[in-house]
Amino acid sequence: MPILTIDGRQIDAPQGSTVIQAAERLGVFIPRYCYHPGLSIAGNCRICLVEVEKNPKLQIACNAPVTDGMVVHTKSANAEDGRRAVLEFLLANHPLDCPVCDQSGECDLQNFYMNFGLYDPRFREQKVKKKKAVAIGPHVMLDQERCILCSRCVRFTDEISKTGEFGIFNRGDRAELALYPGQRLDNPYSGNVVDICPVGALTDRDFRFKARVWYLSSAPTVCNRCAQGCNVDVHYVLDRPHLNEGARVLRLKPRYNADVNQWWMCDEGRYGFRWIDEGRLTKVRNRGVDSTWEQAVAAIAAELARLQQHKTGSRLAVIASSQLTNEELFLIREIFQGVLGAHVTASVPTPPGYEEDDFLIKADKTPNTLGATLLGLSGPGAPDATAIIDEALQGRIEALWVFGHDLATLIGEEKLQELSRTLRLLVFSGTNETSTASRSHWVLPTAAYVERDGTFVNCHGRIQRIGLAFPPVPDSREDWSLLLEIARQLDHPLAWRTPQEIFQGLAETVAPFAGLSYQTIGSQGALLGSTSIGFPPQEADRCDSQRGERERAVTGGGANGDPWGPRIKQ
Amino acid sequence: MAVKVVRRCELTLWEKLYVPLILGGLKITSAHFFRNLFLHSAHRLGLLKHLRASVTFQYPEESRPLAARFRSRHRLTVREDGTPRCVGCMLCETVCPAKCITIVAGEHPDPNVEKYPVRFDIDLGVCVYCGYCVEVCPEDAIRMDTGILDVSAYSRDEMKLDIHELMNPALRKPVGDCSLTFPHQCRLADGQMKGGW
Ligand code: SF4
Ligand code: SF4
Ligand code: SF4
Ligand code: SF4
Ligand code: FES
Numbered sequence: 001m002p003i004l005t006i007d008g009r010q011i012d013a014p015q016g017s018t019v020i021q022a023a024e025r026l027g028v029f030i031p032r033y034c035y036h037p038g039l040s041i042a043g044n045c046r047i048c049l050v051e052v053e054k055n056p057k058l059q060i061a062c063n064a065p066v067t068d069g070m071v072v073h074t075k076s077a078n079a080e081d082g083r084r085a086v087l088e089f090l091l092a093n094h095p096l097d098c099p100v101c102d103q104s105g106e107c108d109l110q111n112f113y114m115n116f117g118l119y120d121p122r123f124r125e126q127k128v129k130k131k132k133a134v135a136i137g138p139h140v141m142l143d144q145e146r147c148i149l150c151s152r153c154v155r156f157t158d159e160i161s162k163t164g165e166f167g168i169f170n171r172g173d174r175a176e177l178a179l180y181p182g183q184r185l186d187n188p189y190s191g192n193v194v195d196i197c198p199v200g201a202l203t204d205r206d207f208r209f210k211a212r213v214w215y216l217s218s219a220p221t222v223c224n225r226c227a228q229g230c231n232v233d234v235h236y237v238l239d240r241p242h243l244n245e246g247a248r249v250l251r252l253k254p255r256y257n258a259d260v261n262q263w264w265m266c267d268e269g270r271y272g273f274r275w276i277d278e279g280r281l282t283k284v285r286n287r288g289v290d291s292t293w294e295q296a297v298a299a300i301a302a303e304l305a306r307l308q309q310h311k312t313g314s315r316l317a318v319i320a321s322s323q324l325t326n327e328e329l330f331l332i333r334e335i336f337q338g339v340l341g342a343h344v345t346a347s348v349p350t351p352p353g354y355e356e357d358d359f360l361i362k363a364d365k366t367p368n369t370l371g372a373t374l375l376g377l378s379g380p381g382a383p384d385a386t387a388i389i390d391e392a393l394q395g396r397i398e399a400l401w402v403f404g405h406d407l408a409t410l411i412g413e414e415k416l417q418e419l420s421r422t423l424r425l426l427v428f429s430g431t432n433e434t435s436t437a438s439r440s441h442w443v444l445p446t447a448a449y450v451e452r453d454g455t456f457v458n459c460h461g462r463i464q465r466i467g468l469a470f471p472p473v474p475d476s477r478e479d480w481s482l483l484l485e486i487a488r489q490l491d492h493p494l495a496w497r498t499p500q501e502i503f504q505g506l507a508e509t510v511a512p513f514a515g516l517s518y519q520t521i522g523s524q525g526a527l528l529g530s531t532s533i534g535f536p537p538q539e540a541d542r543c544d545s546q547r548g549e550r551e552r553a554v555t556g557g558g559a560n561g562d563p564w565g566p567r568i569k570q
Numbered sequence: 571m572a573v574k575v576v577r578r579c580e581l582t583l584w585e586k587l588y589v590p591l592i593l594g595g596l597k598i599t600s601a602h603f604f605r606n607l608f609l610h611s612a613h614r615l616g617l618l619k620h621l622r623a624s625v626t627f628q629y630p631e632e633s634r635p636l637a638a639r640f641r642s643r644h645r646l647t648v649r650e651d652g653t654p655r656c657v658g659c660m661l662c663e664t665v666c667p668a669k670c671i672t673i674v675a676g677e678h679p680d681p682n683v684e685k686y687p688v689r690f691d692i693d694l695g696v697c698v699y700c701g702y703c704v705e706v707c708p709e710d711a712i713r714m715d716t717g718i719l720d721v722s723a724y725s726r727d728e729m730k731l732d733i734h735e736l737m738n739p740a741l742r743k744p745v746g747d748c749s750l751t752f753p754h755q756c757r758l759a760d761g762q763m764k765g766g767w
Contacts, residue, residue, distance in 0.1 A: 214664065
């Protein structure tokens with residue numbers, strides 16, 4: 001492999017890689033606009049200029065292949081002059097809308113000007129006017145004046161979403177980014193162009209003007225909208241309740257994970273977070289009357305204990321959910337199946353109409369189906385939710401606990417009403433107001449996935465930690481802590497106190513999880529060993545097969561550091 | 571350890587005599603007293619009005635002259651069409667050390683303006699009058715030059731200025747009719763003090 005020297009340090013870089021990638025591995029940052037590790041090389045922005053010895057002119061680092069004995073200077077006076085000149089050209093026609101520009105604060109024009117520019121502008125002429133604030137699709141707003149024509153978005157729609165809506169038209173300073181005639185930017189991955197646009201030319205219509213980016217706190221988690229389990233960062237604000245009518249979550253951004261989603265995520269996941277702040281259950285209710293956790297847990301546990309004593313455990317059923325974490329499903333299994341002998345399932349048919357594509361989107365809209373299957377609560381051998389409901393309607397089940405599902409979408413309002421009348425005890429624990437909640441005897445408000453810790457297993461057998469971003473809404477509690485409390489009330493106290501400890505218990509009990517811990521899972525997840533259920537790695541992973549084609553530079557967080565450790569800003 | 575010797579200031583003989591200094595003080599006080607007594611009486615008779623009597627300002631009838639850089643109650647400056655210059659960049663909200671500015675931004679109908687403050691509140695009960703908001707504003711949209719000092723109210727809520735009061739410092743609560751024009755129509759007729767405009 002070629003050995004080259006960058007800023008006086010040697011590095012052994014793989015054949016065929018470029019100077020910018022080699023520098024990155026040395027921890028030397030070279031500014032870039034058009035270069036993106038997930039896209040083909042365009043080499044048009046010229047901001048990545050470096051000085052290569054024995055080369056008469058400055059070279060662009062993103063398109064200079066490494067060669068043996070190459071000596072590169074990224075901080076020489078020549079290289080810095082070149083970069084400064086490029087930046088001055090890029091900003092010549094730039095409108096400098098920073099006060100009204102949503103990118104401000106995370107804008108690479110701002111950042112690179114402060115880090116590599118700091119020149120006195122010499123452009124005194126009239127700036128070219130182009131179109132501003134054009135909604136080019138359901139999610140994206142275009143400002144042509146701010147565009148620096150790096151063509152990242154063009155390459156994204158050509159190479160990743162393969163929809164090809166964007167093009168660069170005209171010449172010279174009138175060159176502009178636009179959609180092809182008659183097109184709209186309306187593909188399932190359109191939100192990603194906002195992330196990759198290094199400036200404020202493409203902004204998110206959903207996030208637009210809701211907050212300034214420096215108000216946001218960020219926490220790593222995993223998208224819960226389908227079985228792919230894309231790694232995301234949840235961006236939230238807790239200390240400015242006047243923004244966005246008090247909603248805490250303001251946006252989701254994909255987090256790099258080479259084996260799951262790389263840099264991308266789908267729009268459905270990206271914009272499907274409103275439920276975290278809207279229509280949340282905040283009160284324990286008993287048949288429509290506000291109650292307390294103490295009363296609820298005592299009453300429910302007493303009823304469960306009664307069923308158990310009468311040796312009629314089989315008259316008790318639980319419809320768990322693949323939206324629950326492995327830890328919670330494990331507790332449900334231990335308590336309801338193990339102690340109470342109840343029918344337990346997490347196998348609830350997904351409503352039809354969801355389609356899968358050959359990239360990220362999966363038809364299975366729950367994030368932990370495989371986890372539930374490995375725990376024996378879903379898949380072959382597990383009863384089906386509809387079968388349990390039928391049993392209940394025929395009076396063979398007296399008590400039913402539903403975790404999060406709205407049964408009305410499954411069996412319809414009328415049958416749900418009948419179910420509520422037939423059962424002695426119908427408990428609903430969940431996050432949001434639904435028909436099932438309003439018809440249940442007990443309603444227990446629980447935490448959303450960003451409000452609790454735990455793990456999901458995605459459809460490729462990768463276990464990933466969802467982490468805790470911020471505390472649950474007032475008066476709701478995490479499912480795992482509720483389940484531990486129920487166990488205590490049933491006189492079967494469990495020794496675990498945190499999701500991490502529950503996971504240790506799980507890893508000791510359930511074979512596929514053996515040997516894993518939150519440390520080994522880290523921020524990038526870990527592939528489960530081959531198991532009796534079996535999901536041979538060569539099966540399934542269609543996004544993996546595509547992935548090899550692309551160059552990647554590893555940028556994600558370290559697996560050993562704890563990204564969920566205490567954060568200063570809460 | 572270094573020792574610093576502080577010498578007690580000894581009184582002179584004249585000072586020790588006590589009475590002369592007391593009389594000196596009384597002289598200054600009485601001079602002011604009789605001057606004010608005379609001038610106030612003269613003013614009553616309409617005489618010598620150009621000579622000020624006491625140094626006291628008869629607030630609130632009379633207010634002290636303010637220095638040009640004095641920081642008084644805020645106002646939001648307006649464009650020629652009466653709409654606020656503020657573009658809702660939230661820099662003042664960010665910089666405010668008292669966290670007393672709250673802004674909600676919205677989409678302006680004109681794409682060349684793009685952003686405007688739908689809500690802009692300053693809680694004067696919390697403001698420390700540091701003037702950072704004025705310093706930081708990139709649009710010269712907020713100033714503290716109204717000369718209004720008498721910000722007082724019967725409740726904490728009334729200390730909060732909304733965008734109507736900020737754009738028109740003459741307005742005081744309860745805001746009745748509002749002269750703001752498009753796109754900032756003031757819908758306060760229904761008795762609501764804070765409204766979208
Ligand atoms: S793209 Fe960057 S530099 Fe341009 S207006 Fe937006 S924040 Fe400012
Ligand atoms: S819109 Fe953004 S990503 Fe697209 S070419 Fe312009 S600057 Fe690059
Ligand atoms: S004067 Fe200071 S404390 Fe008052 S609103 Fe402005 S920045 Fe905040
Ligand atoms: S800094 Fe100026 S333009 Fe920005 S929000 Fe405050 S008043 Fe408005
Ligand atoms: S990043 Fe190298 S030319 Fe744009």
